[in-house]
Amino acid sequence: MKHLLSDGGQLIYLQGIDGSYVREIDVKVLGFEGGGYVLDRTIMHYQGGGQPGDRGLLISGDIKIPIHNVKKKGKNVIHLSSEEVDIKEGKLIVDWERRYKIMKMHTLQHAISAVIFKDGYKSLVTEVFPGYGYIESDSTEIVLADEAFNISKIPRSLKRYFVKRNELDPKLMARCNLERLPKSIDEVSVVEIEGLDVCACAGTHVKNTEEIGDYWIRAPGKKVEFGLF
Numbered sequence: 001m002k003h004l005l006s007d008g009g010q011l012i013y014l015q016g017i018d019g020s021y022v023r024e025i026d027v028k029v030l031g032f033e034g035g036g037y038v039l040d041r042t043i044m045h046y047q048g049g050g051q052p053g054d055r056g057l058l059i060s061g062d063i064k065i066p067i068h069n070v071k072k073k074g075k076n077v078i079h080l081s082s083e084e085v086d087i088k089e090g091k092l093i094v095d096w097e098r099r100y101k102i103m104k105m106h107t108l109q110h111a112i113s114a115v116i117f118k119d120g121y122k123s124l125v126t127e128v129f130p131g132y133g134y135i136e137s138d139s140t141e142i143v144l145a146d147e148a149f150n151i152s153k154i155p156r157s158l159k160r161y162f163v164k165r166n167e168l169d170p171k172l173m174a175r176c177n178l179e180r181l182p183k184s185i186d187e188v189s190v191v192e193i194e195g196l197d198v199c200a201c202a203g204t205h206v207k208n209t210e211e212i213g214d215y216w217i218r219a220p221g222k223k224v225e226f227g228l229f
C-alpha cells in the first residue's frame with residue numbers, strides 16, 4: 001500500500017511538492033457517509049500525522065457546501081459537512097489562506113526537528129496548526145542553536161517523492177520515527193529539505209523555506225514552540 005493513500009480517493013497533495021499548491025479541483029461525489037462526502041479524489045489534507053484537516057467548499061452549480069474538516073474513516077476520506085445534498089459532482093476548493101499557513105508551519109517543524117536533532121534532541125510528538133506549532137522532545141533542557149532562528153533566511157528547496165520502505169536509508173531517516181508508520185505501508189512519501197532534512201511525511205509543505213517568512217521560536221522545558229508572525 002502506498003503511503004496513506006486511501007481506496008476512497010486519490011490524494012492530490014501527495015503528488016510531488018506542487019501537489020500541495022492545488023487550490024481547487026473538479027471532483028465526483030461517490031457518497032455521503034459518516035457525516036461527510038466521499039470523493040473520487042481530493043486536495044484536502046485529512047487530519048492526522050500532526051497536521052489538522054483542511055476546510056473549504058464543495059460547489060455544485062448554485063449550491064455551496066461548507067466542508068469544516070476532513071478525516072479518514074476506515075478506507076475512506078470523509079469531507080465533513082453539516083449539509084447533506086444529493087450531488088454527483090462539483091468543484092472542491094480548499095481554504096487556501098488557512099492551508100498555506102499550515103504548509104509553512106509543517107515545513108518549519110521539519111526544519112526545527114532537523115536542527116535540534118543535530119544537537120542530539122529527538123522529536124517525539126509534533127503538532128502544527130495555522131500559525132502555531134510545538135515539538136515535544138526527549139530532553140527537558142533544549143538549547144536552541146542559532147540555525148533554529150534563521151530557517152527562513154536560508155533559501156532551501158523542498159521535494160517530495162515515494163520510496164519503497166525496504167529501500168529507505170535508515171541512517172538518513174534516523175530523525176524520523178519510522179516505527180510509527182503502519183506496517184501496511186510499503187511505499188513511503190518522503191519530504192526532503194535541500195541540505196537539511198529527509199523525512200517520511202504525508203503532510204503538506206511549501207516549496208522553499210523562504211516562504212515561511214518571519215516566525216518566532218522558544219524552548220520551554222521539553223517543548224519547542226514556534227509560530228508565524
Ligand SMILES: [Zn+2]
Nearest residue numbers: 200201202203
Ligand atoms: Zn511531516
